[in-house]
Amino acid sequence: GSGDIGLIMARRLTLEGAKVKAVVEIQKQSRGLMRNVVQCLEDFGIPLYLRHKIAKIQGKNRVEKVEVAAVDESLEEIPGSRFELSCDTLLVSVGLIPENELIEMAGAKIDPVTNTPRATELNHTSLPGLFVCGNAFKIYDLADGVTQDSLLAGKQAAAYLRSES
Amino acid sequence: MTRTLTCIECPKGCRLTAETDGTRVLNVTGNRCNLGSKYAAQEVENPLRVLTASVATLGLDLKMLPVKTSGPIPKAKVLEVMPLLRQICMTTPVKIGDVIQADFAGLGVNLVATRSASHSYPARD
Numbered sequence: 319g320s321g322d323i324g325l326i327m328a329r330r331l332t333l334e335g336a337k338v339k340a341v342v343e344i345q346k347q348s349r350g351l352m353r354n355v356v357q358c359l360e361d362f363g364i365p366l367y368l369r370h371k372i373a374k375i376q377g378k379n380r381v382e383k384v385e386v387a388a389v390d391e392s393l394e395e396i397p398g399s400r401f402e403l404s405c406d407t408l409l410v411s412v413g414l415i416p417e418n419e420l421i422e423m424a425g426a427k428i429d430p431v432t433n434t435p436r437a438t439e440l441n442h443t444s445l446p447g448l449f450v451c452g453n454a455f456k457i458y459d460l461a462d463g464v465t466q467d468s469l470l471a472g473k474q475a476a477a478y479l480r481s482e483s
Numbered sequence: 484m485t486r487t488l489t490c491i492e493c494p495k496g497c498r499l500t501a502e503t504d505g506t507r508v509l510n511v512t513g514n515r516c517n518l519g520s521k522y523a524a525q526e527v528e529n530p531l532r533v534l535t536a537s538v539a540t541l542g543l544d545l546k547m548l549p550v551k552t553s554g555p556i557p558k559a560k561v562l563e564v565m566p567l568l569r570q571i572c573m574t575t576p577v578k579i580g581d582v583i584q585a586d587f588a589g590l591g592v593n594l595v596a597t598r599s600a601s602h603s604y605p606a607r608d
Contacts, residue, residue: 333536333565352489352496361532361558460494 320348324411329358338364339403344371414457441471449475492518499523531555538571545600553593564588576601
């Protein structure tokens with residue numbers, strides 16, 4: 319995965335002494351910031367395989383190699399495109415899901431696909447007076463989105479309190 | 484000659500085009516602010532990077548202390564100086580911004596803490 323987390327981890331592992339053989343991305347471009355593609359991959363000469371996926375992991379007690387395959391627009395493997403990369407570690411960085419176990423325990427309705435609260439209005443939950451914001455509401459790419467979302471959620475919570483009194 | 488590069492000064496990542504005479508930058512286009520033209524010149528002539536990493540601790544409430552260089556260092560030196568960081572072990576409390584090592588690796592920048600850390604157990608009186 320070549321989202322920001324995958325890219326940054328490629329750099330971090332390289333700085334800490336690992337040899338990062340490749341970053342494999344199933345989409346036709348990285349979803350991470352261009353600056354991270356530069357600072358994390360180009361700076362260290364780490365190849366980025368776009369429209370590729372890990373088709374198989376080989377190894378007995380430890381990862382020994384992976385088989386990488388090219389994919390088409392429907393993300394289906396292109397026959398005959400497989401190649402091997404020997405390695406002992408595979409880092410899987412394929413997206414974040416909100417951590418909402420607390421509100422689930424409180425009894426709020428959760429959408430099982432996105433793990434976000436189900437409600438009729440943004441930042442609300444099915445429990446009156448309980449609001450969520452930031453990544454608990456929806457995964458944001460940048461902290462700026464989290465901040466904006468949280469400001470809106472705060473305003474909604476304040477409006478709810480006013481209407482209650 | 485021209486060279487295209489991506490600016491890394493902010494998340495916008497403007498696509499820059501730098502006209503150079505081989506060693507020096509003559510003109511930069513594609514930048515949406517002044518940081519971009521400065522970055523392009525620096526990147527062509529002498530690429531620099533701020534190094535961010537973490538160092539080991541003992542007895543503190545953070546297992547690893549995040550650090551950074553107070554200014555950018557030559558990109559070519561980044562991997563080279565990493566072993567020096569692995570020799571550091573923080574045992575006394577630090578405040579964010581504290582200098583961990585002055586003139587780190589003789590590169591003219593300081594290594595500073597980017598978080599505060601205190602003792603993991605209350606200090607005895």
